[in-house]
Amino acid sequence: MLTDAHCHLDFSQFDHDRQRVFAAAKAVGVSRFVVPGTTRERWQQVLALGERADTSVCLGLHPYFVEQHQTADIAALDQFLAEQAEVVAVGECGIDGRFSDTLETQWYYFDAQLKLAKQYALPVVVHCVQANDKVAKRLRQLALPKAGLIHAFSGSIEQATKFLDLGYKLGLGGAVTYERAKRLRRTVEALPDDAFVLETDSPDMPLSGYQGRRNEPRRVAEVCDVVATLRGQTAEQIAAQSSATAATLFGISST
Known part of the structure; x- marks a missing residue:
């Protein structure tokens, strides 16, 4: 059985057919779903x-939406985490280096x-885009007791090792299905x-061959197949191991 360790199934793109998805x-064969938060207004969804029973959730403030966040959202997140025992992680949070004009604000919310x-x-x-080394340095400084997930990792083995040495796991998704992604x-x-x-980042990050189409958790099975081929393992081995890793990371069931 497979786990989609990162899918935004609360997004409006799924409002008309969420149950079908x-x-x-x-x-x-996808039996578990992990849904991260992005903005305070979407936490209730x-x-x-x-x-x-098959879905676990995280709450956080995504750097892509930094202009929607307010400083009061940090206190609100603190309160939600204190009251909502079902929350399995803080996130999606992080740094997106593509938006240099908001980097200072991004770091404020990430650190908080x-x-x-x-x-x-x-x-x-x-969420770590064009900022692997700086984010790894910050994570090393804080030494979080439960570490976490570097979502949509696309870096080198050297960058991967920095995160792995700190106890973090890497999220592999649609990017790995593109033949041009040779370094990844x-x-x-x-x-x-x-x-x-394994993850999809649905509705975003479409796999090779599905460009321009809404991504869905069912595609994590295809990510699994590609990863298995690259590693010379069976899809069943990759599904079992990645789901067990997600279960340990988030403290959830793997089936």
């Missing part, structure tokens, strides 16, 4: 999905969320068996 994923993760002994789900594919070949989880 779950069913389609189940039909190809995320928590509502967490009422499903890292401190909450440490306070509540929760893992973090980290070399990294995937070299990773330890327990270093990664």
Whole structure:
């Protein structure tokens, strides 16, 4: 059975057929879903999905939406984490180096969320784009007790090792399905068996061959097939190991 360790099923793109999306994923063996938060206004929708037995949820403030965040959102997140025992991680939070004009503000919200993760002994789900080295340095300084997930990792084996040495796991998704992603594919070949989880980032990050189409959790089965081929393992081995890694990381069931 497979776990999609990162899918935004609360997003409006799924409002018209969300139950069908779950069913389609189940039909190809996806049994667990982890849904991260992105903005304070969407936390209630995320928590509502967490009422499903097969879905675990995280709450956080995503750097892509930094202009929607307010400083009061940090206090609100603190309160939610204190009251919502079902939250399995803080996130999605992090740094997106593509938006240089908001980097200072991004770091403010990222640091605040890292401190909450440490306070509540929760893992973090980290969005890290064009900032691997700086983020790894910050994570090393804070030494979070539960580490977390580096979502949508696409770096080198050297960058991967920095995160792995700190106890973090790497999220592998649609990017690995592109033949041109040679550096990432070399990294995937070299990773330890327990270093990664599989994810889709639905509705974003479409796989090769699905460009321009909404991504869905059922596609994690295809990510699994590609990872298995790259590593010379069976899809069943990759599914079992990645789901077990996700279960350990988030403290959830792997089936």
